[in-house]
Amino acid sequence: MPAKKPPAALTTLASSQDDLLERQGQLIEELQTLVNHVPYGLMVLEPGGVVRHLNAEAARQLRLPRHLAQGRTLGSLLDFDTMVEQVFLTGEGYTDRERVISTPRFQLHVLDTAVPVKAADGRVLSVVNTFREISGVHRLAGRLAGSQARHTFDTMIGQSPALRATIAAARKAAAGQANVLLSGESGTGKEVLAQAIHNASARRDGPFIAVNCAALPRDLIESELFGHAPGAFTGAQREGRPGKFEAASGGTIFLDEVSELPLDVQAKLLRVLQEREVVRLGSTRAVRVDARVVTASNRDLHAMVARKEFREDLYYRCHVIALALPPLRERPADVALLATHFLARYGAALGKPVHELPAAVLAALLQHPWPGNVRELENAMERLVNLSEGGTLDAAALGLMPTAASLPAAAESAPAGVRSLREAEREAIAQALRAHRFNVTRTAQALGIAKPTLYAKLRLHGIALERPLA
Missing domain, CATH: 3.30.450.20 (PAS domain)
Structure with missing residues (x-):
């Protein structure tokens, strides 16, 4: 007798069970x-x-x-x-x-x-x-916080021999792991060069952490750089917090204006560079860090060492490879290149049809000594584009401040008993420096100007920063 076929209901049930088992197996997988x-x-x-x-x-x-x-x-x-x-x-x-x-x-x-x-x-x-x-957490946090390096050697603009020589040396430095010290006036592009070094190095996939040492509050510098343990001080986070060096582990930390660090913090920074480990504020446990250190200063660190304002041992630890960025006044051929680049950038950003520099604008740019360097030039071009109408660029919109070299001879003399504005400014700066014991940060705050502006005025007036030792 032929075998009986199973009821249709049983066949359907078996098929459903097979499907369920297959789906369960897929879910487990x-x-x-x-x-x-x-x-x-x-x-x-x-x-x-x-x-x-x-x-x-x-x-x-x-x-x-x-x-x-x-x-x-x-x-x-x-x-x-x-x-x-x-x-x-x-x-x-x-x-x-x-x-x-x-x-x-x-x-x-x-x-x-x-x-x-x-x-x-x-x-x-x-x-x-x-x-x-935590190293992976720091890398992610650095990317989300915008602490990424955007610039490369190929994005650095300029054809002057001095700049190209610095870039060539920086390319060689990027291939190694040695500490790098960047020097140059404010606005010359030290952070841009630091980013380029990072992006050309084997650490390019790691974090790039930039720290402006002059902007750190005096009582929080150590905590910001090296972190703190739970409850280390009033207002500290309850669970503690890693510092910038830990955040930079596996990548590069850029310490701008390192000259402004107090001597006690300099001593702790030296230990970090020597031992490659940090001890958080309020803790005794050392945490290993693997960060390449690039420092920068717009002041003469060697002169500061002679005046006992900067630790000699820290100077030599930072000064393994030294790179100097030339000021813009020594790169006149690069002014037009940079101005054209900024013109295109801000023209596109603001949707304004400006494509080339008029002769009058270019002449004004070439005659200016640029005490604020590339940063000042960029600000001037942004202002020029913002104030342009109908694609017309007016040199007056650059807003360039006259300098001693551009003032007429009559401006140097004044009636008896009346000081020139330049003399008054020089005396005001000198008095403020003495009142604040040659502390640049506090002097700039008292005068109501930015630190880069103060440095530019010090150079203009020939004022030396000879700080008292006590």
Whole structure:
């Protein structure tokens, strides 16, 4: 007799079960793929700290063989205490706790999160533990915060021999790891060159952290550079915070106006450069950092060393490779190139049909000595484009301040008892410097001008910064 066919309902049920099993298998495969390819360590623990699962990244960070870890307790696998087991006792998880783990086998610096999975009666059934290496967190934070290096050697504009020689030397410096000291007047493009060095180096995929040392509040400099431990001072973040050096680990840190650091901070910076580790304010634990250091100053550091205003040992530690950026007045051939570049940039940004420099504008640009260098030129071109009408560029809109070289001879003399504006300005600056004991930052604030402007006026009037030693 021929075999009876199963009822249609049973065939449909079997088919549905096969589809369900296939979908479940696919879901399990997808979850395993997800867990094993997330960019952070993940473990699932059972009561007693037994490892039910750990992904490939967790095994890599903890230096554990995956095939031997599952089913064993964390205590039998690791030679340091974790905080995860406490979650089973308290029922309370935590998020992004910073941990520095130092063992004879390795050092690990992570942000650690543990989330309990509870039964209806409140019992902790398991704990999902994730942890991320803080260096990766810093790289992401640096990109989101805009601390990325945009400039390269190819984007640096200028054909003057002095600039091209500096760029050629900087290309060679970028290939190594030595500390670099950039010198040059304010506005010459020291941060642009620092970014180019970073982008041409093996650290190009790491963070680029720029710090203006002169802009840091005196009582927060150490915390900003080196970080602080929880509750290190009034107003400190409760969980502590890493400093700029830790944020730059794996990349480059650019310390602009390093000359403005107080002597006590200079001593701590020297230790960081020597030992390649930082100790956070209020802590005794050293944290390893791997950051290339590029420093910059628009002051003569060698002269400051002679006056005991800058540590000699720090100077030589920063001065492994020295690069000098020439002022714009020594690069007259580059003025037109830069002006044309800024004209195109701001013309496009403002939607104004300006394409070339009129002869009168170019003549005014070439006659100006540019005490503020490239930054001043860029500001002048932005102002020119903003004030232009109908595509017409007026040299008067540049707003260039007259200098001693451009003043008529009659301006140098004045009736008896009446001082010229230039003399009055020089005396006002000299008095302010003496009143503030030659502190440039406070003097500029008292005069109501920016520090780069003050430096330009010091050069214009021939005023030396001979600070008292006590």
